[in-house]
Amino acid sequence: MIDQYVESASTYAGDIDNVILLILAIVGFWFLLAQAVFFGLIFKFKARPNVKAQYVSGEKPHEKRWVALPHYATLVFDVLIIVMAIKVWHEVKINLPEANSTVRVIAQQWAWTFVHPGPDNKLDTADDITTVDELHVELNKTYHFELTSRDVLHSFSVPVFRLKQDAIPGRIIKGWFKPTQTGQFDIQCTEICGIGHGIMPARIVIETEAAHRLWNQANAPKLADAAPTTPPTSAGGMP
Amino acid sequence: MSDTAHAPAAPGSHAVAHASHPDSFYVKIWGVLLVLLVVSVVGPELGIRVVTLFTAFGIAVVKAYLVIKNFMHLGVEKKYVAYLLLTMLALMVVMVGGVGPDVLRHQGTNWDNVAAKKAVEAGLKAGGGHGEHGADHGAPAPGAASPGEAH
Amino acid sequence: MPTGRLAVWWLIASEIVIFGGVLGAYLMHRLGHPEWANQSMHTSTWKGALNTFILLTSSLSAVLAHNAASRGDGKRAAKLLWATIGGGAAFLVVKSFEWTAEIKAGYTISSNTFWSFYYTAAGIHGLHVIAGMIVMMFVAADAAKGKELQRVENAGLYWHFVDLVWIFLFPLLYIAK
């Protein structure tokens, strides 16, 4: 359902969409049923002259059953939803698959700094590529990200990945994604972070292997002037 | 909920309503509390961790029990008051239980509180010696603003 | 149960969660920060112990006041309440000497998170001491005239609770080093 509106560009985007779809199907059915019963009762039992309302205490077992049965149904469907949701949660947030590469994401008021590992695919080396508000990743490669913030809370959200994680100053939070579609998409800050919260957009650029190699070569700092242009530890509480 | 000021009686030796305790009874309780206070101050001086914990916090619980039972007369109060107070305490346990994994611990699944770890490390290093601590008070604990040597 | 006493119990219940919030937060930080031992060693155990003694004793006079009031002896209840108020005042005097010494030594509320908790927890408790003293002044004035004797017990209950909080603050802030 979601992918009709927002592209699905990561391996787990489809799984999250499926959980949402499952919940939609379950609660949608019960919602419509409850509304149908509700409006049906209102029309059926509208006041008519000389018809007295029934006296039902709702305390007798056969009356209580009408509440108890939907109650058990709710429990069963709750369990189903919990199982599906937690499965996806583990996939996205708890289990990190082996990474091909790691990027560092540093949030601050009101910009994103992305540290790419560069041609040698290692962070904290001289050829790291640091960009502002633009993250370059390669198609079909598993990435880890290390997320932190320099000042207040921010949130790293990539809607096409269905990924969202708050950045907290003083903490490093790890996560992963694997892009499955090339293109340029929005990165949002989804945690209010001051007056510039609304002007904190960034873009993620997902490239093919060849294009990414070219970008790496074009942007990697020349080793001669590497030291001044690549601060290995900017003031982000990063290693 | 009845009109009577106090529950009729608790079983056993407290069958008498609390108000009829003579003054000397409360003085005795006070004496016990003072003895406990002395123990709780002296105990930690021994420097044994278990003894410290027991004398400091175990005795605090005993003191609290004595005050609640005898001075606040909870023993002869309506039962629901005790349940109410215990519920509030239980809620605090729930809160600490829910918050602890994030705040008490400094790392967990896929996250690492580097600022707190650095603060611990720097604090322990600075506090190695005893005595001249007037000097290090002003220095702010290092944190996220200055990058760490985390891994 | 008389309405006044019932209300005091509910008040105490809601105060438990307020102190529970501060102390729970402190406890979690304290357990995660072993280096705070280097700060807490600068608190004065004997001043804390003295204050514990003062509060325990004022609790005794509060419960004796209640005993007097339940015998209908308003005059004695009022005297004992004033003794309790005196205990509260003595507590505050000790506290102010203690804080003055610590601030002079450079340990202020913003030096370090341990000291922030130290001043905040003890400060909130101190405000409760002051509030209890003010309430007891009104109750004592009435009791001396033989009026509203049931309030002696209610004020006493609140005072015992303030004492209880201190019983836990003392080991948390002073003894655990």
Added chain:
Amino acid sequence: MSTAAHADHGHDHAHAHHEPGFVEKYLWSTDHKMIAMQYLFTGMAMALVGGFTVYAFRMQLAFPGMSVPGYGRVTATDYNALVTTHGSVMIFWVAMPVLIAALGNYLIPLMIGCDDMVFPRLNRLSYQLFLISAIILVASFYVPGGAFGGAWTSYPPLSAKAEYSLTGLGSSMWLFAVALEFAAFLLGGINFVTTVMNSRAPGMKMFDVPIVVWMIIIASILFMASVGPLIAGAIMLMFDQQLGTGFFDPAKGGDPVLWQHLFWFFGHPEVYVVLLPAMGIVAEIITVFSRKKLFAYKTVLYTAIGTGVLSFFVWAHHQFIAGIDPRMANVFSVTTLLISIPVAEMVFVYIGTLYGGSIRLTTPMLWALAFIAEFLLGGVTGIFLGASGADIYFHDTYFVVAHFHYTFFPIAFIGSFAAITYWFPKMFGKMMNETWGKVHFWGTIIPFNFIFIPLFLLGIRGDHRRIYDYRHFPDLMKAGMQDLRILATISLLVLLAFQVVFLVNFFVSLFRGPKAPMNPWNANTLEWQAPSPPPHGNFPQGLPNVYRGPYEYSHPDRKDDYWPQTEPASEPAKT
């Protein structure tokens, strides 16, 4: 039980031996009904503040950069302050005072058959603290730097440091106002609980207490039990702001996540604090207007208590992606979905109550039914957010905004309108105009859905919250998205315009309405056995005795389809 209480507080308020002056009657009163009116009118005034802020920032969203008529250009700073104020005002200064304080104060003594609260002066103090807090909040708009703009959750470090928020004074005023408001409601809650425990009319047993009173009591207890840590947190945050401490500052050894926990440990029970009284109001109204006994009184009560207890175990679902340990999210996901069971059960019970009834679609009944219909949508969309896997996508999008407005709007407004239209005859002794009441009803309900259904769609498309201008995000300006924003804003304007109908109807009925009889709806509960409006002391013919539960409608042994709680069983049925 009542004797002790009455003896205890008899001295607290002189029983009007002299004619009180204007100030004493309207501003310094200790009468629970007058204090209820003070809360009601303050709440209505604050609703206008909250409505004005939403008008200004929705206009900015639909027509970015325009000069909003009556406000001017909404800058990024203004936008944040407006959003923050809207959230805090609607929850703390509208929903809480109207649903709990105003209705609690008005209904509790009348419905349990006593002459006043047990602590009338405490009650007055509670209102005064509340009024001061409201004034401080509004005043924060006029201080240098402007009002606080860090959202109603006030997460540090943004809220803790002026260099981040740029509203040093505004942040502190906001925080102080909120803390003061909590203190006011703590005092009020203690008063409610002790009153109901000690001052019930003779014969009124536990299960004879009307559900709305039970709900207000459970809500007050929930509030008391949950707000403590946040009061402590507010003091700590205030020290962070003003004294330079570092409780929530990682650079000083603190932890910003702690505040989130303290906030939501209160914040989630708070949802039920306002939900339960609204549920109680609906229970009263649907029984009266379907002439039915409440289906399974005890079940309603137990589910309410169950909801209250469970609500203390679910708070961290607000923080799934906020940096808590992801394993804890599993625990909170389970508890969150479990809380759907008692809440759903309550709704089933209300639907069950309609069965076999004789339903009269009066204005209050329309509101009560609309509450159920709209709240259902709010409830089921909560499942998406409580399920951790789905929440990754929906967190902090407009889906969340739409979800909680589908719960809070029914609670704060539909519930309040139901209560006001239902108890108006008792409160003011005048009948409200039904026709205009229905015009207002449809003029509110229809645009309400046209505001928030588009917001659900925007949330699904990835619109995130608290953004003052979406033109910075190319993916959020795709075809049709701005149209949805404009649709929501236009619907809001329609909804706001129809509130004028309510205000006019309210005040015209208040001064010119036909006189209300004592029991215009043929209801059972005790307040309808007092004159309309009740005088000081409530029951001039003497405090009532209670002989039965509150929902004995259409009893087969009786000719009348109602059976007041005060009518002795032995007397022959009235004809």
